[in-house]
Amino acid sequence: MYTRFIPYILLALLTNLALPVFADDELTGVWQGTLGKSNIRVCFNEYGTGSYYYQRYLTPIRLEQVDNHWQEDKQTGFWQFDSINEQQLVGLWSNQEWSKTEPSKDNGTSPKGQQGKSLAIILERQISPDSINDCSSDAYNLPLETAPKLKRGKWQPFDNADSQQANSNKANANPISYRQLSYGTELGLELKGKQTGIPAINQWLKQKLTSEQLLAETFETRRDMLARVGHAIADETGAEIDFINQHWLSVRFYRWAAGYGAGGISRTYTSFNLSDGKPFNPWQWFRDDVALDEMQHQLPDALREKLFADMQVYEDCDNSDGSGYFYLTLTPKGIELWETPNGRGCENEFTLSPTDAMPFATEFGKSQLKLME
Structure with a gap:
């Protein structure tokens, strides 16, 4: 980097x-x-x-x-x-x-x-x-702005030795393979497995990768960088499997916006039900006001009070009371709540087992957390 x-x-x-x-x-x-x-x-x-x-x-x-x-x-x-x-x-x-x-x-x-x-x-x-x-200008860029061809890499198995699948015999019985897709400067994924939701997940991933809006944004970024510095620079992107068990799969999307330093780096996560392929946001297990693409939220009051009850307060950190915004991602041990690293050492991170998280979940969330036990 x-x-x-x-x-x-x-x-x-x-x-x-x-x-x-x-x-x-x-x-x-x-x-x-x-x-x-x-x-x-x-x-x-x-x-x-x-x-x-x-x-x-x-x-x-x-x-x-x-x-x-x-x-x-x-x-x-x-x-x-x-x-x-x-x-x-x-x-x-x-x-x-x-x-x-x-x-x-x-x-x-x-x-x-x-x-x-x-x-x-x-x-x-x-x-x-x-x-x-x-x-x-249009005169320079329009000849460049043609739809790219979708390219596919080689299939490779998801490494169970380093993955969440290693913790589940049921998951190991239905391994997933993946290959990288590229569409111009954008990178994505395609999956292969016996899970019934895989075709729907692949359709979702392909539509995201090849969306007209994303392509238009790529062209706009290239125009901007050509005018600034003469380089046809685009955002740096990536997609990889972040979590798998027998019920769900999560994909992490990475983007480093062209023309920016570390402040231009963003990560988003989309989780999928392996049975029907429908995407969901694990934050929806704890809050009713969460959209699919809203990655960071404040902690529910009861959970914040629990996690920060004995937290030491540091003068140089303005988030020692838990009022900041957290990501929520799935792990083999349960759920992980974490703040974006900012280099100050003030960011907080917590891992909760399904049992520990249960009292703070919605009724729907409790039904999902039981599947992780």
């Missing part, structure tokens, strides 16, 4: 302070033309970043302004423009870095060394239909 956006912020600040910036009508915007014999589309942001893609590949490559030239991400190519006006850019691409000290015959600069490969760049300005003049 790493703080994903901070390096780009620093890069942008350094770019703004140290590099010359072309006027909007000279360079900023979307361009289309050729690099050698290949058709490309290019965008430039206002402050020294950009992106381009080959129209037959549609994979954006970041551009960064460095001194008197532009260089591609990982320095796979170097660009320099000899002629710039409002409607046309003419220049040269090289696979070697441009030197300031080797003047060329056309009053430009030449690549270092004598063995480099060079290709002509000829670009014409494109007007975006949404009137946006940077790398987030």
Whole structure:
């Protein structure tokens, strides 16, 4: 894990302070033309970043302004423009870095060394239909925004030795296998087993993974990051089995929002009944006002008083009275209540056996907790 956006912020600040910036009508915007014999589309942001893609590949490559030239991400190519006006850019691409000290015959600069490969760049300005003049524009992004293909990984058994299944002979008699699904930058799961609810669970998981809303959000994130730093960055995602017994299965979904540090990390959990495949939220065993997608709640008053009756109060912690918001997840020992780690050491965590949790559950919750005993 790493703080994903901070390096780009620093890069942008350094770019703004140290590099010359072309006027909007000279360079900023979307361009289309050729690099050698290949058709490309290019965008430039206002402050020294950009992106381009080959129209037959549609994979954006970041551009960064460095001194008197532009260089591609990982320095796979170097660009320099000899002629710039409002409607046309003419220049040269090289696979070697441009030197300031080797003047060329056309009053430009030449690549270092004598063995480099060079290709002509000829670009014409494109007007975006949404009137946006940077790398987030329709003119640059619409060709990229096609529905991805659903890809499936290899089947693999869920490791009973490290799982909750190891505690139940009944669960071991009906093992579950899984494989990873990918849909563009989103990751999901598909399950295989004899449990009657598996087909319905798979349908739910697939609909979540391939939803139109989620795809639209992915495209919007990519546009935002292209405009900020020139990178086609998307959220980092994941999905994995978190809990299994003979009755239920829980899946943990992970997301690290592009452009944010640790504050952009989120986790959600969805549990399923293995008999009918219907999703549920274990918080519903203790509260009547809980929606399926509401992951964190305050503790019921009676449970909070029980858990925090003898809790030591620390001056530096503002949640020593149990008034914070807790996740509730299923474990082999019962239920776990925990707060999101914040690095201060103030977060609380409790594990309750089904018997210990029973007095605080609703009538429906008590019927479910009995199944865990």
